[in-house]
Amino acid sequence: MTQHRSAFRKLALTTFLFSLPLNAAFAQDATAVAERLKSVLAGQNLTLAWTSVTGDASEAVLEGTSIQMAGEGKPFSIGKLTLSGITEENRGFKIETITTEPYSLNEGPTKVEVSPLTLGNVTLPASDSTDLLASFLMYETANLDNVSVKIGDKQAFQMTNFAAEVTPPADGNAMEFTGSAEKFTADLTLVEDPQSKAAIEALGYQNISGDFQMEGTWQPTDGRMALSSYDVTVDNAGTLGMTFDLGGYTVEFLKSVQELQKKMAAQPEGTDNSAQGLAMLGLMQQLTFNGATVRFDDDSVTNKVLEYLAKQQNMTAKDIANQAKAIVPFLMMELNNPELSTQVTTAVTAYLDAPKSIEIAAKPASPVPFALLAASGMSNPKDLPKTLGLTVTANQD
Template sequence: MSIIHKQLRALALSTLFGGLAVTGASAQAVEEALDRLKALSADQGVTLDWASADISGDDAVLSGVTVTVDGKSTPISDITLSGISEVDSGYRIERLEADDYSMSNDGGSVAVEGVEMTGLLLPSEEDRDAYGGFLFYETIAVASMSVAAQGNEIFSLTDLQAEVTAGEAGEPMSFTGGADGFTVNLSFLEPQQRAIMQALGYEELQGYLEMEGSWQPTDGRIELSQYDVTVDGAGTFGLSFDLAGYTPDFIASLRELQQQALANPDGDKSAQGMAMLGLAQQLSFNRAEIAFDDDSLTGKVLDFVAAQQNMSASDVANQAKAILPFVLAQLGDPDLTAKITQAVSTFLDDPQSLRITAAPPAPVPFALIAAGAMSAPKELTKTLGVTVTAND
C-alpha cells in the first residue's frame, strides 16, 4: 500500500502550491514571497520548483510545477491563481484552480480532476502559527481522484470538499468536510484475505466520509468532533477526540524541532525523541471515542465464523461472550472487564452500536499518560476513564 501513500502525499502537496505564486505590487515583492514559500516548504522537507510563472495583474499561472520529497521529484499540473493581494497577515489568493492531471511511478498512478481552493492565505512569519501551523483556506474541493496499482484501479474518491471558518472575537476556528463517495477495489489483497472478504459478501467497498471539528488558538484546544467513515452494507466507523495545549507557541516549538531533525537527519534519534516527548507534555487529554454503528457487518462475520466451525451464529456469539472475561482479565480491572463484557454481550445479541470512550473527570496531562503507560499500564484505563457501551 506504500504506492497509495506516496501518491496521496503528492496530491496533498499539490494544494500547497497555491501559495507559490503569491504576488505583491512589484517584482521584488513577488520574489520575496516565492523565496518565503520555498523556505517554509523546505522546513517540512519539501522542495518546490516551477518552470515559469506568468503574472498578469493580480492573477498568475504556474507552469511546470514540481515537488521533490526525499530526493524524488513529482510533476504537478499547471495552476491558475486569481485575485492575489497582499494583506496584513501575509498574502491572500481568492481562487486556485489546478488543471486535471495524472502521475505515474513505482508501478502505480493517481489521476485528479477538479482541484479548486478559495480564500487561500499564506501567513507572514509573525502570523504563521495563528492558523494551526498550516496554510489557511476557506474552501477546498476535488471533483474526483483515482489511484491505480499495476494497471488496476484500487481506489477512487468523488466530490471531496472541506470548509474552514476563521474565528472572530476570540471564537475558535471551525472546519467541516467530507467526500460524497469512495470505492476500494479489494483485488490488491492477498488471495486468502480476498477470499474472506468475498465470503463476507464484499467484492469492493463503497461508502462516504464526514468530518467536523474546531481549534481554539487561545488555549490550544483542538476538537475532532466527527470523523466518520461509512461503508455501505457494513457500518460506520467513527473517531473523535478533544485535546488541549496545541497553542501557537506549541506549534512554533514543534516546527523548531522538525527543522533541527531535518537539518541533522543522522543525529541522535533518542535525543530527538526525548525532545519531542518533552514538548508533548504541554498537551493534555480531555476525551476520545472510537465508535462502530453496525449495518449488517457483525451478522456477516458471525455467519462466516459459524460456517468455518460448523456452528450456528448464535453459538458463535455465545462462545465469544463466554471467553471474553478470561481474555480481559489481563487488564487487571474487574470493573472495566465487567462493563466490556456486558456491552459486547448486548451488542452481539442485538448489533446496533459499540463505543469505547475515554473521558477522565478532569484533563490529563500527556506527561502523566506517558508515565502511567511505562510504570503502571494497568492503571491507565482508570486514569483515562475508559468505558465501553453498546446500543446507546
C-alpha cells in the same frame, strides 16, 4: 500619409517603451506573491520551487512547480500552479483561488489520476505580521473532484467530490473545520493474500463503496483541539467513528514540532535520532488529554462475520457468539478492574445478541497531562483505565 505613418510609428514606439516598466512591475508583483507563498510554506517544512513566474498584480502562474517535504529525497512535481484574484491585504496578499493542474502518474500496471485541487480564499500575511497564524497557509475552502487509481483495466480505488471548509478564528472564537468525500469505491478482488481474498468473497465485499465526514474546532490561543466527528462509512457494512479532544496544541507547540522535524530531516541517513525522539516525547508532554471515543455502528457486517466464522468451524453463528461472550470475562481479569470488566462483558453480550453499536470512550473527570498518562502507563498500567475514565457501552444512541 507619410506624416500619419511617422506619427503612428512614434506612438507605437512610445506605447511600447511606456509598457516596459509596467510589465516589469507586474512581473515583480507576481514574483512577490510567489515568494511570499514559498516563505509561508517553508515555515511548514515544505519547499516550493518553480522554473518561471508569469502574470501581473491580479493573477500569477507558476510554471514547472514542485514541492518537497523536509526529509524527502525527491521533490514532487505539480506542474502549473495558478493564483487568481490576487489583492493586497494588510501588506500581505489575499488570493481568491490557487489551482493545480490535473495530475497523472503511471508506474507499471498502476495508473493514478488526480483532478485539479483548488484552494479558495487563501491568506498570505505580511512577513512581519503579528497575526498568531501568520506562519501558516490559511485557506477557507478546498475542493478535489476526483482521485482515481487503476490497476490494469480495473478501477482499484476512486474518491469523488472531496470538499473542506475552514472558518478562521476571529473575535476570540475558535477555528472551525469540516471535510467530506461524497463517495469512495474500492475493488477488493485485487487483494492477493489467499486467506483475505477468501474472507472477502465469503462476506460479499468484493466491491465496496462509502463516504466519510469529519468536523472539529481549534482554538489557537489556548491550543484546544477537538475533532467532534470523523466517520468512515462502508455501505452495507457499518460506520467507524472517532473523536478526540486535546489541550496544549498551540501555535508554539506546532512550531516546536516542525523545527524538530526539520532537524531530524537534516540528519544524514543512518544517524542515531534517539535524542530527537526523546525531545519529541518531551514536546508531547505539553499536551493534555480531555477525551476520546471509538465507535462502530453496524450495518450487517457483524452477522456476516459470525456466519463466516461459523462455517469455518462447522458451527452456528449463535455458537460463535456465545463462545466470544464466554471468553471476554477471562480476558478482562488481567486488568484487575471488576467495574470495567462488568461493563465490557455486558456491552459485548448486548452487541452480539443484537448488533447495533459498540463504543469505547475515555472521559477523565478532568484534563490529564500526557506526562501523567505516560508515567501511569509505565509504572502501573492497570490503573490507566481509571485515570482515563474508560467506559464501554453497546447499542446506545
